[in-house]
Amino acid sequence: MKHYAQPIAKLIGQLTKLPGIGPKTAQRLAFYILDSTQEEVEELALTIKDVKDNINYCSVCNNFSAEEVCSICKDETRDTNTICIVENSKDIVAMERTGEYKGVYHVLHGSISPMEGRGPDDIRLNSLLSRIKEKNIEEVILATDPNVEGEATAMYIVRLLEPFEITISRIAHGLPVGGDLEYADEVTLSKALEGRTKV
Numbered sequence: 001m002k003h004y005a006q007p008i009a010k011l012i013g014q015l016t017k018l019p020g021i022g023p024k025t026a027q028r029l030a031f032y033i034l035d036s037t038q039e040e041v042e043e044l045a046l047t048i049k050d051v052k053d054n055i056n057y058c059s060v061c062n063n064f065s066a067e068e069v070c071s072i073c074k075d076e077t078r079d080t081n082t083i084c085i086v087e088n089s090k091d092i093v094a095m096e097r098t099g100e101y102k103g104v105y106h107v108l109h110g111s112i113s114p115m116e117g118r119g120p121d122d123i124r125l126n127s128l129l130s131r132i133k134e135k136n137i138e139e140v141i142l143a144t145d146p147n148v149e150g151e152a153t154a155m156y157i158v159r160l161l162e163p164f165e166i167t168i169s170r171i172a173h174g175l176p177v178g179g180d181l182e183y184a185d186e187v188t189l190s191k192a193l194e195g196r197t198k199v
């Protein structure tokens, strides 16, 4: 880094913090930015700021949304009695790609991980409970990641929802163990959804 002017070194340092970006890629991106026009750079900087300023959590499902309620929760053709629980908004994108799921979602924004010190209070379970108490929910599909944290989270939710008369199922069946839901292909995910088992 010592060969770079300080602002360039700083930019490379910031880019390296992004997931999947190593030092070489960060360097390439930094020089791409330097070679761009003033307008292009301002547009990029503003877009990054804009997404943080204008995207909030959907007041129903916690999905990232530019409006108070996200487009999925607003969609009247969807079955609001079925909630699919996912760890992240990215997982909704993966589920939607299958085109199979017609219910709504609940985004936890994380998982329970005793190893990393994340407990039930660190994920969005209170809003899930409120939804289940207030709405006529018939089925909850647990689509947390097929790894240790995802399983721990799913099991915790099963116990949490025990007092309610709802069908609870888990889709992990058929998904590669230890993987991330967002990387599963449509066919695997469709089959996992179709083959969900009651818990």
Ligand SMILES: [Zn+2]
Binding pocket: 058, 059, 060, 061, 062, 063, 069, 070, 071, 072, 073, 074
């Ligand atoms: Zn929503």
